[in-house]
Amino acid sequence: MKIRIDISSDIVGKPIVAESIVETGALLNISQAHLDSTRGELVADIENEKYTDINKALTKRGAKVTVLDTPIIRDEDECIECGACISVCPVDVFSFEADWSLKVEQEKCIQCGTCIQMCPHNALSLER
Amino acid sequence: MVKKSIHDINRKIEEGNVRVVTAEEMVDIVKVTSVSEATKEVDVVTTGTFGAMCSSGAWLNFGHSDPPIKMKKVWLNDVEAYTGVAAIDAYIGATQLSDSMGIEYGGAHVIEDLIRGKSVDVHATSYGTDCYPRKMLNTTLTIDDLNQAIMQNPRNAYQKYNVATNSSNTTLKTYMGILLPNNGNVTYSGAGVLSPLSNDPNYETIGTGTRILLGGSQGYVTGIGTQHSPETNFGTMMVQGDMKRMSPEYVKAASFEGYGTSLYVGIGVPIPILNEDIARATAVSDDDIVTNILDYGVPSRNRPTIRQVTYGELRSGMIDIAGKEVPTSSLSSFKKSRQIASELKESIIQGDFNLTLPVERLSSKTVNRPMKQTSVNPLVGDIMSESVVTIKENASTYEAANKIMTCSFNHLPVVSDKNILTGIVTAWDISKAVAKKEFDFVGNIMTRNVITATPNEPIDIAAYRLDQNLVSALPVIDDKRNVVGIITSDDISKLLARRGNL
Numbered sequence: 001m002k003i004r005i006d007i008s009s010d011i012v013g014k015p016i017v018a019e020s021i022v023e024t025g026a027l028l029n030i031s032q033a034h035l036d037s038t039r040g041e042l043v044a045d046i047e048n049e050k051y052t053d054i055n056k057a058l059t060k061r062g063a064k065v066t067v068l069d070t071p072i073i074r075d076e077d078e079c080i081e082c083g084a085c086i087s088v089c090p091v092d093v094f095s096f097e098a099d100w101s102l103k104v105e106q107e108k109c110i111q112c113g114t115c116i117q118m119c120p121h122n123a124l125s126l127e128r
Numbered sequence: 129m130v131k132k133s134i135h136d137i138n139r140k141i142e143e144g145n146v147r148v149v150t151a152e153e154m155v156d157i158v159k160v161t162s163v164s165e166a167t168k169e170v171d172v173v174t175t176g177t178f179g180a181m182c183s184s185g186a187w188l189n190f191g192h193s194d195p196p197i198k199m200k201k202v203w204l205n206d207v208e209a210y211t212g213v214a215a216i217d218a219y220i221g222a223t224q225l226s227d228s229m230g231i232e233y234g235g236a237h238v239i240e241d242l243i244r245g246k247s248v249d250v251h252a253t254s255y256g257t258d259c260y261p262r263k264m265l266n267t268t269l270t271i272d273d274l275n276q277a278i279m280q281n282p283r284n285a286y287q288k289y290n291v292a293t294n295s296s297n298t299t300l301k302t303y304m305g306i307l308l309p310n311n312g313n314v315t316y317s318g319a320g321v322l323s324p325l326s327n328d329p330n331y332e333t334i335g336t337g338t339r340i341l342l343g344g345s346q347g348y349v350t351g352i353g354t355q356h357s358p359e360t361n362f363g364t365m366m367v368q369g370d371m372k373r374m375s376p377e378y379v380k381a382a383s384f385e386g387y388g389t390s391l392y393v394g395i396g397v398p399i400p401i402l403n404e405d406i407a408r409a410t411a412v413s414d415d416d417i418v419t420n421i422l423d424y425g426v427p428s429r430n431r432p433t434i435r436q437v438t439y440g441e442l443r444s445g446m447i448d449i450a451g452k453e454v455p456t457s458s459l460s461s462f463k464k465s466r467q468i469a470s471e472l473k474e475s476i477i478q479g480d481f482n483l484t485l486p487v488e489r490l491s492s493k494t495v496n497r498p499m500k501q502t503s504v505n506p507l508v509g510d511i512m513s514e515s516v517v518t519i520k521e522n523a524s525t526y527e528a529a530n531k532i533m534t535c536s537f538n539h540l541p542v543v544s545d546k547n548i549l550t551g552i553v554t555a556w557d558i559s560k561a562v563a564k565k566e567f568d569f570v571g572n573i574m575t576r577n578v579i580t581a582t583p584n585e586p587i588d589i590a591a592y593r594l595d596q597n598l599v600s601a602l603p604v605i606d607d608k609r610n611v612v613g614i615i616t617s618d619d620i621s622k623l624l625a626r627r628g629n630l
Binding site for chain 1: 301384455457462464
């Protein structure tokens with residue numbers, strides 16, 4: 001399964017991911033990482049049976065773990081296919097087809113929610 | 129040289145043998161044949177645009193109640209409409225926000241709800257006169273219950289529009305959408321190759337009385353739009369149409385996070401190909417239309433232009449800003465613009481839409497001026513403390529505490545040996561360090577991400593930044609990041625107290 005790990009600024013300097021891996025023996029396969037002095041955000045794959053352990057280990061150290069199983073949903077009646085969402089998505093979920101229809105690759109979504117704020121027509125959501 | 133009259137073209141429409149193409153198709157026709165061939169072959173070029181047009185609204189006439197009321201104020205679904213025109217007429221503007229729902233719902237949503245046939249709650253108040261005794265009114269009505277619902281938009285269909293980016297280090301929420309920090313993205317608006325006024329940049333056929341598609345139904349250009357600025361190729365037009373005949377597919381409310389509401393309006397304008405000059409103009413492509421990328425990170429009317437860019441580049445999805453590839457987002461829908469141009473084309477071919485010549489062309493001379501301001505806005509440099517006390521990173525926390533005690537500032541900008549700002553340390557930071565018993569050097573307890581001001585900024589901007597960032601002082605720096613002063617929320621309070629504005 002895919003998970004996102006959010007690390008706040010007060011603990012971003014600490015080796016909490018390494019400690020959690022050592023503690024649980026879970027093979028966290030990090031596919032994306034963004035870390036600076038203000039925050040950290042990692043996206044990683046993890047075996048399903050190891051999720052409970054790693055979630056507990058990371059949460060205990062102050063990180064926030066989100067399971068990436070509810071990708072962004074587009075309301076096709078509200079969407080006007082302007083493409084406002086395209087440039088704010090950190091993982092290129094949105095793009096244009098040749099006929100300027102909006103293409104949505106849900107499997108790439110890391111549920112950050114930036115596109116929801118951007119959409120002028122309230123056409124994007126994360127709730128199931 | 130080929131010449132046609134509007135009557136020739138309307139006769140062809142009647143006879144069913146008119147040749148109509150969209151502005152996108154015209155680009156290729158001129159490329160593969162020639163301007164004179166295209167002028168002979170093509171009778172009408174259709175344009176289309178579908179984007180956020182904040183300067184939009186509608187005149188509503190409610191009919192008289194019994195006993196009658198002279199509405200002093202009126203709200204539709206809690207959104208106030210302007211009433212200072214007789215008793216029961218009101219103008220609902222797209223960007224007016226709901227008193228109860230704020231940014232989520234505004235005049236644009238009332239307009240869309242009316243067009244969708246939904247019922248709307250009306251609340252009106254008045255002072256009562258001999259002829260209009262009623263002082264309060266509540267009713268619920270639909271668009272069919274209104275005598276008139278006339279959309280009249282003061283400024284629509286910008287010829288082209290400025291592009292937005294943000295060089296500052298914080299995310300901005302603007303009417304151009306979310307602008308990511310450090311030029312993280314670029315947003316643009318306008319239909320480029322399909323833009324009505326870009327296809328008639330000399331306003332030869334578009335003017336007062338031009339029949340257009342507005343919100344999916346026939347409407348008219350009534351004249352120049354407000355802020356019409358032909359000399360910079362930022363022409364605009366004022367349009368009008370019967371809202372009762374419009375379609376929600378082409379009039380859609382929008383809400384921009386942190387800004388407010390706006391109305392997406394669909395407009396299609398036919399351009400009769402009367403001569404070769406007009407044909408040549410309609411062959412304009414995305415690559416020919418140049419606009420400016422402005423830095424919205426500078427919160428002033430005079431936002432600096434970062435570079436020029438064509439709609440072709442913008443539409444490619446990536447543009448270069450200072451050596452960095454930056455993704456672009458369109459706020460207008462090109463797909464919908466295309467759909468509008470195609471529908472207009474079909475209507476003309478079917479004989480449902482005749483062309484008009486304007487009774488007066490749009491002015492090609494108007495200039496758009498900034499506001500004349502009679503009260504002078506003080507600048508940060510006018511009220512900041514120049515006698516700012518700074519400290520070095522390698523100073524001890526004890527030294528910092530001492531400086532704060534003796535100089536009466538609560539904030540010490542931290543500077544390098546060359547007086548370059550590197551951080552800020554406050555009385556709070558020192559208390560925190562003492563409480564945690566972790567006090568050694570200023571460099572270890574200071575905040576590195578400092579919110580700053582410059583001497584030439586208006587005070588209002590500095591006050592807004594203090595408020596947005598929940599801080600109480602801003603070090604004032606010059607363009608080399610040298611500290612030249614400090615401005616605190618106290619300084620601003622004192623200024624307001626002196627003005628008597630509190």
